[in-house]
Amino acid sequence: MPEAAEMALNRLKKSWEFKRVYRYGRTVVSRNIVLYYCPNGLAYNRIGFSISKKVGKSVVRNRIRRIYREAFMVVEKQLSKGYDFILIARKPAVDVSFHEACKELYNLCRKGQLLLKQKQK
């Protein structure tokens, strides 16, 4: 299973999983998003999305989630494993493009000391 799980995107789904990250996790913030993270004791990373109705209509919320999901899949390869993430979209994320999202997510992970190279140092 670990072989398969490394490539595919694993998501947080259960209410208690979210609650655990909110309670014990740390947080980094940028203009568009808030990122909670917390070690999960597994060999792979997982992510959950939380986008409030105040951000926009269903089309807008879906688009934000899809862009950040793609961005996470790009950035995740450079991250150290064994973490749960929750990504909360803020209102300015409505106009974000894919490339901006990638940069933003990368910078946030560096800020949280989550990159693979930083861990090794």
Place this chain on the structure above:
RNA sequence: CGAGUAAGCCAGGCAGCCGCGGGAAGAAGACCGCAAGGUGCUUCUCGAGGAAAGUCCGAGCUCCGCAGGGCAGGGUGCUGGGUAACGCCCAGUGAGGGUGACCUUAAGGCCAGUGCCACAGAAAAUAUACCGCCCGGCACUAAAAUGCCGGGUAAGGAUGCAACGGUGCGGUAAGAGCGCACCAGGGGCCGGGAGACCGGCCCGCUAGGUAAACCCCACCCGGAGCAAGACCAAAUAGGAGGGGGAUGAGGUUGCCCGCCGACUCCUCGGGUUAGGUCGCUUGAGAUACCAGGCAACUGGUAUCCGAGAUAGAUGGCUGCUGCUUCUCCGGUUUGUAUAAACCGGGAAGAACAGAACUCGGCUUAUGCGUUUGCUCGGUUC
């Protein structure tokens, strides 16, 4: 060419790479979970909309101790048809609007009852009606005017959205459908139409408006909703206190009758992983042709299977290309010129919006997208 009007259609295209969800077949017997179950590998295949939206109506489906009667409550409201049904659609009628194509229309009933009609005005609905007009009598007087009393009138009266039909002629003491002509309405008869209604003739019959005021009439409506509901697994609890109950708890909007017939209500405490599978997509289905019908629509034949998620799939990136626009750049042609057309380049733009049980409608949002018919105006031949 310009302006308008009606009915449609599309929702840029192609290719590559990386992903996501469903289905089928195959292989393997791996992984997660206490379990029910699920994940994973390979190949093939499918994967948002005209509004998927708002949730305003109508149904299917499911459950509720088959839903019977009355009242209450709610809805609809010209006629005929279509439909599973509708508050929807089609065809017509009446009434409005527009030069016209065409559009709009909650359009039953205030001679069943009740209410309301501010201000103004004599009066806003039983006109014993105020002023006025006319006649008679009396008082005063030369006469008239004036005053009082009795009677006749509803023509005139600074109003108002609206004044107990309107205009004109006759008639009269003054007047009045009192008589006549035309107009508006009402009633009756005849004719046409399936009907709403239309046409003609006769009768002086003349009745304010408002039911998107209460209401009356006709017709319709049991309630809830896929978190409906069914099955399976695991776990917890079978608690304490108080109240009610075969003199009727509770049951499904409110009340009564009928029906079913034994548990139930409140407070405190405990539990609640929103567990898994089904429901879940073959349907009032789509496309094409034929037939019936003015049409909505219906019938027949053939072919096809076209999303089923559940922290919620249908995405991201790149390249080429079609379309539109430009205080942009270069060139060609026409032109005195402003400028126009074409070609190449550059830049920008391409909306509204995401299935959540499924259909039929309605409503709203939406691109200086696009096709066709028709109308009006201008110009040329």
Place this chain on the structure above:
RNA sequence: CGGGGCGUAGCGCAGUUUGGUAGCGCACUUGGUUUGGGACCAAGGGGUCGUAGGUUCGAAUCCUAUCGCCCCGA
């Protein structure tokens, strides 16, 4: 999926039942009072009644559609 409420002056609210004048408090402007300010007194300005249609002679009020915000229940 189902239900309820609100939208009126810059702000917070009446008025909607039973249709005819849109009002109250704070705030604002001007004047007075005070050496000056506050408080107080007097006068005044300011409202497409969320939007669009309709009914009516007349609509904040009645009807229909629509937009936005808020709150419940399953």
